[in-house]
Amino acid sequence: MHYFIGNLGHFFIITTFISSAIAAFSYLKAQTQTNLEQKRNWINNARTAFYIHTIAIFGIVFSLFFIIYNHYFEYHYAYSHSSIHLQAQYMVSCFWEGQEGSFLLWMFWQAIIGVVLINTQKNWEAPVMVVFGCVQLFLASMILGIVIPLIDTKLGSSPFILLRDAMDAPIFKTQPEFVPKDGNGLNPLLQNYWMVIHPPTLFLGFALTLVPFAFCIAGLWQKKYSEWIKPALPWTLLCGAVLGLGILMGGYWAYETLNFGGYWNWDPVENAVYVPWLILIASIHTMITYKNSETALKISIILVISVFILILYSTFLTRSGILGDASVHSFTDLGLSGQLLVYLLFFTVLSIALIVLRWKQIPSSDKEVSIYSREFWIFLGATTLCLMGFQVLIPTSIPVYNSISELVGVTSNLAPPANQIQFYSKFQLWFGAAVALISGTGQFFWWKKLDSSGLRKQLLFPVLLSLIIFAIIISVGKVYDPAYLVLTLASVYLIVSNANVLLTLFKLNPKLSGGAIAHIGIGLILIGILFSAGYSKVVSLNNTGLLYSKEAGTEFNRDNLLLFINETRTMAGYDIEYLGERVQAQNKSGFIKKSDIELTNDPFKVVAKKDVLFKEKKLFSSKDTININPENTYYEIELRKNGKVAASLFPRIQINEAMGGRIASPDIKRNLGSDLYTHVAAPMDPDAEVDWGKTEELKITFGKNFFVNDYVAVLEDVKRLDKLEGVELLKEDVAVQAKIKIQGEHELYYAEPVFIIKDRSQIGRIPSEVKDLGIKITLLNIHPETNEFSFAINQRQKDWVIIKTLEKPLINILWLGTCILMIGFCVAMVRRFIEYKASAKAN
Amino acid sequence: MKKSHLLAIGVIVVAIGIIIATAGDASTYVDFDQAYQLAESGKTSSIHVVGSLKKDSNGNIIGLEKSADRLSCSFILVDDKNKEQKVVYNEPVPADFGKSEKIVVIGEYHANQFIANKILLKCPSKYQEQKLKAGV
Numbered sequence: 015m016h017y018f019i020g021n022l023g024h025f026f027i028i029t030t031f032i033s034s035a036i037a038a039f040s041y042l043k044a045q046t047q048t049n050l051e052q053k054r055n056w057i058n059n060a061r062t063a064f065y066i067h068t069i070a071i072f073g074i075v076f077s078l079f080f081i082i083y084n085h086y087f088e089y090h091y092a093y094s095h096s097s098i099h100l101q102a103q104y105m106v107s108c109f110w111e112g113q114e115g116s117f118l119l120w121m122f123w124q125a126i127i128g129v130v131l132i133n134t135q136k137n138w139e140a141p142v143m144v145v146f147g148c149v150q151l152f153l154a155s156m157i158l159g160i161v162i163p164l165i166d167t168k169l170g171s172s173p174f175i176l177l178r179d180a181m182d183a184p185i186f187k188t189q190p191e192f193v194p195k196d197g198n199g200l201n202p203l204l205q206n207y208w209m210v211i212h213p214p215t216l217f218l219g220f221a222l223t224l225v226p227f228a229f230c231i232a233g234l235w236q237k238k239y240s241e242w243i244k245p246a247l248p249w250t251l252l253c254g255a256v257l258g259l260g261i262l263m264g265g266y267w268a269y270e271t272l273n274f275g276g277y278w279n280w281d282p283v284e285n286a287v288y289v290p291w292l293i294l295i296a297s298i299h300t301m302i303t304y305k306n307s308e309t310a311l312k313i314s315i316i317l318v319i320s321v322f323i324l325i326l327y328s329t330f331l332t333r334s335g336i337l338g339d340a341s342v343h344s345f346t347d348l349g350l351s352g353q354l355l356v357y358l359l360f361f362t363v364l365s366i367a368l369i370v371l372r373w374k375q376i377p378s379s380d381k382e383v384s385i386y387s388r389e390f391w392i393f394l395g396a397t398t399l400c401l402m403g404f405q406v407l408i409p410t411s412i413p414v415y416n417s418i419s420e421l422v423g424v425t426s427n428l429a430p431p432a433n434q435i436q437f438y439s440k441f442q443l444w445f446g447a448a449v450a451l452i453s454g455t456g457q458f459f460w461w462k463k464l465d466s467s468g469l470r471k472q473l474l475f476p477v478l479l480s481l482i483i484f485a486i487i488i489s490v491g492k493v494y495d496p497a498y499l500v501l502t503l504a505s506v507y508l509i510v511s512n513a514n515v516l517l518t519l520f521k522l523n524p525k526l527s528g529g530a531i532a533h534i535g536i537g538l539i540l541i542g543i544l545f546s547a548g549y550s551k552v553v554s555l556n557n558t559g560l561l562y563s564k565e566a567g568t569e570f571n572r573d574n575l576l577l578f579i580n581e582t583r584t585m586a587g588y589d590i591e592y593l594g595e596r597v598q599a600q601n602k603s604g605f606i607k608k609s610d611i612e613l614t615n616d617p618f619k620v621v622a623k624k625d626v627l628f629k630e631k632k633l634f635s636s637k638d639t640i641n642i643n644p645e646n647t648y649y650e651i652e653l654r655k656n657g658k659v660a661a662s663l664f665p666r667i668q669i670n671e672a673m674g675g676r677i678a679s680p681d682i683k684r685n686l687g688s689d690l691y692t693h694v695a696a697p698m699d700p701d702a703e704v705d706w707g708k709t710e711e712l713k714i715t716f717g718k719n720f721f722v723n724d725y726v727a728v729l730e731d732v733k734r735l736d737k738l739e740g741v742e743l744l745k746e747d748v749a750v751q752a753k754i755k756i757q758g759e760h761e762l763y764y765a766e767p768v769f770i771i772k773d774r775s776q777i778g779r780i781p782s783e784v785k786d787l788g789i790k791i792t793l794l795n796i797h798p799e800t801n802e803f804s805f806a807i808n809q810r811q812k813d814w815v816i817i818k819t820l821e822k823p824l825i826n827i828l829w830l831g832t833c834i835l836m837i838g839f840c841v842a843m844v845r846r847f848i849e850y851k852a853s854a855k856a857n
Numbered sequence: 858m859k860k861s862h863l864l865a866i867g868v869i870v871v872a873i874g875i876i877i878a879t880a881g882d883a884s885t886y887v888d889f890d891q892a893y894q895l896a897e898s899g900k901t902s903s904i905h906v907v908g909s910l911k912k913d914s915n916g917n918i919i920g921l922e923k924s925a926d927r928l929s930c931s932f933i934l935v936d937d938k939n940k941e942q943k944v945v946y947n948e949p950v951p952a953d954f955g956k957s958e959k960i961v962v963i964g965e966y967h968a969n970q971f972i973a974n975k976i977l978l979k980c981p982s983k984y985q986e987q988k989l990k991a992g993v
Binding site: 309383385390393394397401404405408409412427428429430431432433437441 | 860861864868871872875876878879882883884885886887902903904905963974975
């Protein structure tokens with residue numbers, strides 16, 4: 015038992031909790047203090063407290079990682095989320111498999127951002143950091159794991175809880191010091207590099223929403239109603255980029271790892287991040303125009319606060335267990351719902367109260383906005399984005415309405431829409447088109463003052479060009495659906511009009527081009543989504559005429575392709591061939607043929623039967639011991655075009671009993687125009703009984719060719735064995751091994767059946783199976799008089815795999831658009847940081 | 858009328874439209890009897906049924922059948938009113954199936970069978986029911 019490290023971790027947690035409270039209180043004191051001397055003292059106090067807070071968070075992270083890395087399974091966190099065989103690079107993912115670790119990650123980012131703000135924001139430090147301190151206090155309370163004595167409630171759930179305290183297992187009554195030898199392991203779906211970087215990115219995005227919120231609250235509090243926007247804006251842009259990237263990374267992970275064939279499922283957990291992002295984007299736009307329009311200022315305040323409240327709301331949704339009946343992948347309830355609700359309500363009530371209190375004082379005007387002004391188009395766009403978010407928020411919150419109505423004693427049986435993808439898509443598509451049209455047109459007013467005739471002149475060329483490109487796209491892509499036509503046209507228009515602006519800007523001042531670049535990215539993303547989702551089609555059509563399974567229904571039999579090993583079929587213009595099962599070595603890339611290795615008693619270790627080659631490169635030598643993960647089997651599938659190999663795909667099946675069975679992950683052939691997305695729909699059942707068919711007997715002499723299941727074979731050698739694994743050979747016993755060479759489609763195989771005579775009378779035969787060819791050879795008898803050998807040959811159905819392949823057109827446009835969007839965000843952010851610095855200097 | 862008022866009216870109209878559309882497309886949580894009646898009365902939309910798996914006293918699932926190729930399965934779900942119903946699912950047995958505390962099936966009745974299009978599992982909190990692999 016290693017008590018020290020857990021106690022240390024727990025000590026750090028208590029330190030973060032107390033120090034965040036001290037920091038918040040000291041900053042509050044500093045802000046309300048008029049005496050400069052005392053003000054400085056309080057600031058120093060507060061800074062020290064916040065630095066201690068940050069160091070303590072690093073301490074918690076270190077302690078928890080130490081426990082996971084050293085496999086201290088006496089701790090519940092290590093036992094539940096890790097195992098001995100977990101590879102080191104995935105250990106960090108254990109942090110976000112559990113709720114406690116993900117709270118920790120969130121705190122970690124906010125502490126770092128806090129430190130940056132302390133060192134860069136002299137004027138805003140105290141009021142902004144009061145908000146930071148309060149938020150950190152709430153988050154630290156989530157992982158505190160302390161029972162409050164008087165009211166007997168547990169506050170938070172600690173990651174350093176011992177297994178015996180977390181679980182009511184009988185063994186702990188008799189053996190309190192019992193430590194399990196291995197842990198439960200990390201969810202196999204999280205053992206993926208995208209899952210190493212996606213959650214930290216997303217949580218960084220979450221943490222960044224606190225910055226504009228804290229500035230806004232500080233501004234309202236200090237009655238600096240518009241001054242807060244300048245320092246907050248670059249952070250808001252960074253937040254938009256990081257949160258957007260986090261969301262899209264999640265989609266990319268789902269696309270690469272899960273087998274539902276897409277990147278977005280409209281699951282409540284996904285929606286809970288998507289909505290705040292939309293509102294955040296709306297807030298960025300209104301914040302940009304605050305100088306010219308006082309209405310924009312009020313709207314910005316409301317939007318910035320809404321973003322943070324929505325993040326808290328989504329945290330509540332995904333972690334309180336309220337989505338349990340509605341979502342595929344929410345966290346389980348840790349009994350934190352009450353605490354999460356207090357967290358949400360505290361900041362909601364506080365911000366609403368502050369807005370109400372200050373509303374009259376926020377400058378405002380009755381001036382009417384002209385249609386030909388950029389403010390009008392910004393409002394229109396921001397409004398559309400908010401409605402777009404609202405449309406997702408309303409159905410996602412259905413479980414909340416049920417809970418509320420239960421509180422007042424009414425039973426509600428409302429359920430989310432049964433087909434989520436269809437439901438959300440049909441609305442979001444139109445909103446997407448509206449956003450594209452508005453932001454495409456809005457760009458013309460951005461840089462120039464225009465009236466109606468000027469607008470017409472400006473619009474003529476981009477509209478014409480858009481129509482031409484649109485006509486080309488729809489005729490090539492065969493788009494007929496009216497909704498798709500509208501979205502395509504709107505997206506093309508968005509790209510063309512922004513490209514038009516971009517060209518002008520490059521000549522004038524490239525630093526200002528962030529907005530135009532980001533909008534082009536959005537346009538590409540919309541087109542990518544439209545084609546890859548709207549025109550995704552199954553290409554693995556069953557062209558064999560065979561019915562694979564009567565129980566599985568027509569869809570399964572129609573949309574899946576059965577491949578026998580080493581037999582070529584055609585699919586989507588390719589020759590496709592299944593080449594067999596593969597495993598992957600740990601710490602070495604490349605795939606190893608199952609026929610090249612022998613199993614050992616340890617499932618994680620195998621021995622090479624011969625030199626292991628992958629793509630003509632030698633990975634291992636004969637007799638090497640190779641570490642593998644026995645859960646994973648990869649199915650090598652080769653695609654060829656005109657006789658040349660176009661791609662080797664390795665879709666995976668992971669068998670993990672703890673996680674409930676078979677998990678299929680796809681492999682993707684990436685082409686410029688479309689992806690071929692392939693996953694194993696049904697592998698062979700390794701436990702199924704094999705039907706070896708009728709036995710064929712042959713008499714063979716050395717060196718003469720014969721046929722085994724249509725393969726040319728020859729008997730090369732017969733030798734006497736001195737040793738035989740698993741059989742004890744005495745002096746008078748005889749063991750003989752034949753070596754038969756068989757020419758397979760792609761390589762040579764050797765069958766080595768053994769014939770044994772024990773105690774002069776008992777005869778034993780050890781058959782040899784060539785798995786890839788589906789044959790089994792037994793040495794039946796030896797005829798010394800004629801120099802002949804009798805063999806029994808059995809055949810079974812060859813190895814097979816059933817695959818499903820989807821074609822995803824233009825999906826790369828989606829990823830390209832994402833990259834361009836990020837570049838746009840960065841350019842805009844740099845510009846706003848420079849602007850802010852210049853203005854801070856001027857003051 | 859001011860343009861901003863027009864815009865506000867437009868927003869309210871769209872918002873109300875969204876709420877109505879959501880209410881119209883929302884599904885419902887029902888028990889098997891209600892689901893059957895709905896199907897009898899000709900309503901074909903998918904509904905949600907919440908229930909738990911039928912288990913024996915040792916916690917083994919009763920009535921789980923996998924097809925020979927494991928591509929589809931059927932099981933017995935007991936709804937909140939203790940009515941047992943065979944549910945057919947045209948997909949392999951989902952991961953974590955046996956561990957689930959509650960199961961939500963989304964689908965509809967065809968004759969006397971309930972065909973599930975989608976299954977959601979609610980797994981117990983890891984603090985409560987996790988069994989220790991002692992000595993492993």
